[in-house]
Amino acid sequence: MSELRQNLITRDWVIIATDRAKRPDQFANPKQLVAGLPPHRPDCPFCVGNEEDGTLETFRLCDRTGWKVRAIRNKYPALSPTTERMRISSGIHRTMSGMGVHEVIVEHPRHDLTTALLSIEDVANILFVYRERYLEIRKYPHIETIIIFKNHGESAGTSLEHPHSQIAATPVVPSQVRNRIDEAVRYFDDTGDCLFCRTLEDELAAGERVIFESKHFVAFIPFAALSPFHIWIFPRRHSSSFDDITDPEITDLAYTLKTVLAKLYYGLNNPDYNYSIRSVPTTEQGTKYFHWYVAIIPRVSKQAGFELGSGMFINTALPEESAEFLRSIVIPTSKDLGEIES
Amino acid sequence: MSELRQNLITRDWVIIATDRAKRPDQFANPKQLVAGLPPHRPDCPFCVGNEEDGTLETFRLCDRTGWKVRAIRNKYPALSPTTERMRISSGIHRTMSGMGVHEVIVEHPRHDLTTALLSIEDVANILFVYRERYLEIRKYPHIETIIIFKNHGESAGTSLEHPHSQIAATPVVPSQVRNRIDEAVRYFDDTGDCLFCRTLEDELAAGERVIFESKHFVAFIPFAALSPFHIWIFPRRHSSSFDDITDPEITDLAYTLKTVLAKLYYGLNNPDYNYSIRSVPTTEQGTKYFHWYVAIIPRVSKQAGFELGSGMFINTALPEESAEFLRSIVIPTSKDLGEIES
Numbered sequence: 001m002s003e004l005r006q007n008l009i010t011r012d013w014v015i016i017a018t019d020r021a022k023r024p025d026q027f028a029n030p031k032q033l034v035a036g037l038p039p040h041r042p043d044c045p046f047c048v049g050n051e052e053d054g055t056l057e058t059f060r061l062c063d064r065t066g067w068k069v070r071a072i073r074n075k076y077p078a079l080s081p082t083t084e085r086m087r088i089s090s091g092i093h094r095t096m097s098g099m100g101v102h103e104v105i106v107e108h109p110r111h112d113l114t115t116a117l118l119s120i121e122d123v124a125n126i127l128f129v130y131r132e133r134y135l136e137i138r139k140y141p142h143i144e145t146i147i148i149f150k151n152h153g154e155s156a157g158t159s160l161e162h163p164h165s166q167i168a169a170t171p172v173v174p175s176q177v178r179n180r181i182d183e184a185v186r187y188f189d190d191t192g193d194c195l196f197c198r199t200l201e202d203e204l205a206a207g208e209r210v211i212f213e214s215k216h217f218v219a220f221i222p223f224a225a226l227s228p229f230h231i232w233i234f235p236r237r238h239s240s241s242f243d244d245i246t247d248p249e250i251t252d253l254a255y256t257l258k259t260v261l262a263k264l265y266y267g268l269n270n271p272d273y274n275y276s277i278r279s280v281p282t283t284e285q286g287t288k289y290f291h292w293y294v295a296i297i298p299r300v301s302k303q304a305g306f307e308l309g310s311g312m313f314i315n316t317a318l319p320e321e322s323a324e325f326l327r328s329i330v331i332p333t334s335k336d337l338g339e340i341e342s
Numbered sequence: 343m344s345e346l347r348q349n350l351i352t353r354d355w356v357i358i359a360t361d362r363a364k365r366p367d368q369f370a371n372p373k374q375l376v377a378g379l380p381p382h383r384p385d386c387p388f389c390v391g392n393e394e395d396g397t398l399e400t401f402r403l404c405d406r407t408g409w410k411v412r413a414i415r416n417k418y419p420a421l422s423p424t425t426e427r428m429r430i431s432s433g434i435h436r437t438m439s440g441m442g443v444h445e446v447i448v449e450h451p452r453h454d455l456t457t458a459l460l461s462i463e464d465v466a467n468i469l470f471v472y473r474e475r476y477l478e479i480r481k482y483p484h485i486e487t488i489i490i491f492k493n494h495g496e497s498a499g500t501s502l503e504h505p506h507s508q509i510a511a512t513p514v515v516p517s518q519v520r521n522r523i524d525e526a527v528r529y530f531d532d533t534g535d536c537l538f539c540r541t542l543e544d545e546l547a548a549g550e551r552v553i554f555e556s557k558h559f560v561a562f563i564p565f566a567a568l569s570p571f572h573i574w575i576f577p578r579r580h581s582s583s584f585d586d587i588t589d590p591e592i593t594d595l596a597y598t599l600k601t602v603l604a605k606l607y608y609g610l611n612n613p614d615y616n617y618s619i620r621s622v623p624t625t626e627q628g629t630k631y632f633h634w635y636v637a638i639i640p641r642v643s644k645q646a647g648f649e650l651g652s653g654m655f656i657n658t659a660l661p662e663e664s665a666e667f668l669r670s671i672v673i674p675t676s677k678d679l680g681e682i683e684s
Contacts, residue, residue, distance in 0.1 A: 001422055002440030004514065011517035015440060020418045076362045078648075078656050080343055091544055092537070093565050098344030098357060149647030157646025168648055172346065175353035176653025179521055195434070202433055223435050276651025297650055304499025305491030306420075306510055308639055309618025311518025314420050 007224035009195060011183055014224040015314045022316055024325035027228050027300040029269040037112035037161055046106045046162035058103060059132055061125055068122070069129045070106040071167075077102035078168065085142045085171055101137050101146075101169035105129055111162050114152065115258060116265035123254035126165070130277070131250065133167055134243040143169045144281045145177060148242065153272025155299045173281045181280070181290060188289035196291030200234045209323045211263065216249045217256040221319040221326075227301050228317035229268070229326070231260060233294040240290045241279040257294065259331065264298055267329035272299040349566035351537060353525055356566040357656045364658055366667035369570050369642040371611040379454035379503055388448045388504035400445060401474055403467055410464070411471045412448040413509075419444035420510065427484045427513055443479050443488075443511035447471055453504050456494065457600060458607035465596035468507070472619070473592065475509050476585040485511045486623050487519060490584065495614025497641045515623045523622070523632060530631035538633030542576045551665045553605065558591045559598040563661040563668075569643050570659035571610070571668070573602060575636040582632045583621040599636065601673065606640055609671040614641040 002017045040047050048066065051057075052075075059071035079100030086097040107126045108118060115123060130148050137146055150165035151158035158164075173181075187195040203209055203220045211231065212219040219233045233256055235249065245253065257275075264271055274297050280290040307313055344359045382389050390408065393399075394417075401413035421442030428439040449468045450460065457465060472490050479488055492507035493500035500506075515523075529537040545551055545562045553573065554561040561575045575598055577591065587595065599617075606613055616639050622632040649655055 001424070002420055004438040004440055004512075006436040006438075006514075008434045008436070013438075013512070013514045013516060015420050015512075017420045017440075020420070078344055078357050078359045078362070082343070092350045092540060093544070094348040094350070096346040096348075096355075098346055098359075145652065147648060147651045149651045151646045155644070157644040166647070168652075170346075170355070170357075170652070170654065172348075172355045174355060174652045174654040175521075179517075198434060202435070274647035274650050276647050278651060295651065302497070302499040303645075304493045305616035305618050306489060306508070308616050309489045309491045309620060309637065310487065310510075310512070310516045312512065312516040 005224035007222055007226075008187070009183070009199060009222075010180060010226075012224065012226065013312055014226055015312065016224075016318060017314050017316050018318060020316050021318055021321075022228075024267075024317065024322055027268055027271070027298075027317065029271045029300075031269070039110050039112050041111050041162075044111055044160075044162050046104075046160070046164060047111050048109045058136075059129055061129055067109065069108070069125045071129055071133050072104050072106065074102040074104050074166070079170065081140055096171060099142060099171050101140060101143065101167065103133060103137075103167045105133070105165045105167065107163040107165060114163055114261075114265070114270075115150075116261040116270070118258060120251065120254045120258055123258045124251050127245075127250045127254055127257075130165075130167070131243055131245055134279075137167065137169045138243065138282050138285075140169065142171045144173050144283060145170045146279060146282060147276060149274060149276040151274055153270075153299065156272040156274045177278075177281065181284070184289045194238055194289055194291055196234060196293065197238055200236065208320045211323050211326045212256060212259050214252050214256045214259075216252040219256055219260045221323045223319060225315055225317075225319045225322070226313040227297060227315055229264065229271075229296075229298045229300060229322050230315075231296040233257065233260065233296070234291065235293070238288070238291060240287045240292060241282075241285050242277050242292045243279070244292075253294075260296065260326075262331040263326045263329040264296075266331060267326055268298060268300065273297060274299070347566035349564055349568075350529070351525070351541060351564075352522060352568075354566065354568065355654055356568055357654065358566075358660060359656050359658050360660060362658050363660055363663075364570075366609075366659065366664055369610055369613070369640075369659065371613045371642075373611070381452050381454050383453050383504075386453055386502075386504050388446075388502070388506060389453050390451045400478070401471055403471055409451065411450070411467045413471055413475050414446050414448065416444040416446050416508070421512065423482055438513065441484060441513050443482060443485065443509065445475060445479075445509045447475070447507045447509065449505040449507060456505055456603075456607070456612075457492075458603040458612070460600065462593065462596045462600055465600045466593050469587070469592045469596055469599075472507075472509070473585055473587055476621075479509065479511045480585065480624050482511065484513045486515050486625060487512045488621060488624060490619040492615075492617050494616070495612075495641065498614040498616045519620075519623065523626070526631045536580055536631055536633055538576060538635065539580050542578065550662045553665050553668045554598060554601050556594050556598045556601075558594040561598055561602045563665045565661060567657055567659075567661045567664070568655040569639060569657055571606065571613075571638075571640045571642060571664050572657075573638040573640075575599065575602065575638070576633065577635070580630070580633055582629045582634060583624075583627050584619050584634045585621070586634075595636075602638065602668075604673040605668045605671040606638075608673060609668055610640065610642065615639060616641070
């Protein structure tokens with residue numbers, strides 16, 4: 001018989017379908033591991049030498065050899081900066097101008113790399129640019145929520161090969177975020193504790209769902225993971241918003257994120273995935289009840305009518321087994337791979 | 343500039359990305375329209391003659407020629423019936439035995455048909471069996487939510503070709519459902535009206551998002567549709583739960599559902615889709631504030647990191663344009679197609 005588990009942070013009930021559970025390696029990507037991409041493509045807008053005229057660039061991290069990471073405004077933005085916020089309420093309809101921010105982070109000059117294969121320093125550079133842009137975008141008028149996210153692979157919603165991620169800032173608090181905050185506030189009111197800190201303590205005490213621990217971060221599969229290999233990375237230090245991250249924490253998160261993504265890369269054969277960095281809305285910065293974190297969702301299963309019709313999820317992987325599997329994955333060193341250190 | 347719209351029923355804010363909007367026909371499925379399936383497959387467990395030994399069957403609708411629609415227990419159920427409900431609370435973890443119901447509705451004896459191509463009578467037969475099973479499953483112990491859903495096509499989460507849908511009954515109210523009920527109750531308390539009835543009135547008055555109207559039902563694209571061609575079918579008569587549907591309403595819903603799915607079939611080249619029938623939890627049956635409905639989600643776009651990281655959606659189709667497009671689609675008659683009436 002399967003088991004229902006409730007995630008107290010999201011309040012979602014998940015069906016852990018143990019009867020139809022697959023072995024962890026059955027979730028591996030059937031496609032070729034090495035995509036065989038060229039290091040540079042003449043027709044890629046993100047490759048070195050193909051940069052647009054510079055009017056879209058908002059930040060550039062450089063060393064002596066050139067840029068390492070760039071932030072550019074999205075050419076076809078879902079939301080655009082403006083000083084005016086227009087809200088219209090007409091009967092039961094509410095409309096608002098699509099104000100906000102939508103930027104692309106070009107993660108590396110090379111076309112053929114991905115976070116799992118980058119050096120820790122390279123990943124730290126990306127996170128550094130995330131923080132720079134977060135701090136800047138927070139100052140824009142009417143911004144309420146800032147979401148940093150990455151789509152890796154076609155089933156994760158991207159068609160661009162060049163490694164990149166995105167930052168979007170919205171003039172509203174999404175209802176899903178609001179519901180979770182309400183829960184966190186209620187838990188705080190009842191116990192005086194941050195629900196996320198408590199979850200982290202519990203996961204560390206149990207140990208069986210932890211994938212990787214570093215000095216400042218812990219990566220684990222949530223007790224009620226929504227889908228196979230759904231992973232959360234929590235900072236050990238309580239902080240409600242990503243832009244509060246310190247320099248040593250950036251290096252350490254780079255180490256943790258790269259390790260976890262490399263375990264997915266080698267363990268599940270470079271699966272498509274999304275990650276997002278969730279922070280408290282900007283107007284509630286510094287709060288004691290919310291804790292920022294990274295969520296990674298490998299796209300190894302599909303949402304179907306049950307999920308869409310109920311908001312509940314069926315997970316065909318046992319979180320404890322998935323975590324054990326990922327713990328066991330050894331990441332080859334550059335030397336093993338005969339790789340050129342980029 | 344894009345526009346933000348709020349769906350008052352779900353409270354979701356959606357970004358209608360008009361700047362990157364595609365024309366309606368650009369969402370069409372690139373694959374071949376006629377899948378060329380055989381009417382019968384010797385290896386299909388749902389085809390006539392291949393029925394399992396009968397121990398799984400819970401209902402059978404027959405005429406003189408044999409069965410028309412069958413309900414069977416899922417061979418690999420996500421939830422199973424039992425009389426015991428075990429709930430364990432340990433620290434912040436909540437677990438429950440996976441009790442509930444998970445049945446498959448085999449919609450037609452023929453392997454190669456789909457709802458869009460069935461006769462209205464055939465579709466009415468399917469809906470009749472939904473109601474029969476709903477009424478029966480409601481009596482099972484500890485059932486709180488019953489979801490009827492269909493996965494059509496691989497990207498909608500099915501690998502079985504034979505036309506079928508599913509019924510799942512859970513021993514909890516999903517948090518998403520609970521949040522929506524809370525909103526509906528609040529609206530009812532504030533106004534004395536059902537928010538769904540009010541939405542229907544508004545959509546009929548505006549007209550621009552209505553796709554199809556029949557005597558008892560209205561199909562429309564919600565003002566803040568989550569994704570391209572996201573469709574809702576509302577009963578005109580206030581009722582909180584699908585099992586309350588009358589016989590004439592079943593025939594009329596069959597006509598409406600078939601028409602809408604056929605418009606998608608011919609207009610977007612047989613896209614993969616999910617539909618679900620949402621009712622109030624069984625313990626709140628008969629309530630004035632909730633209204634059952636059918637939601638159809640064609641799988642013509644992908645959720646990416648932004649959606650997963652925020653719960654907000656970006657829709658690259660303008661609801662008014664999608665509705666106009668679907669209104670214009672003429673469904674060929676069987677005679678035009680030279681089809682054999684099944």
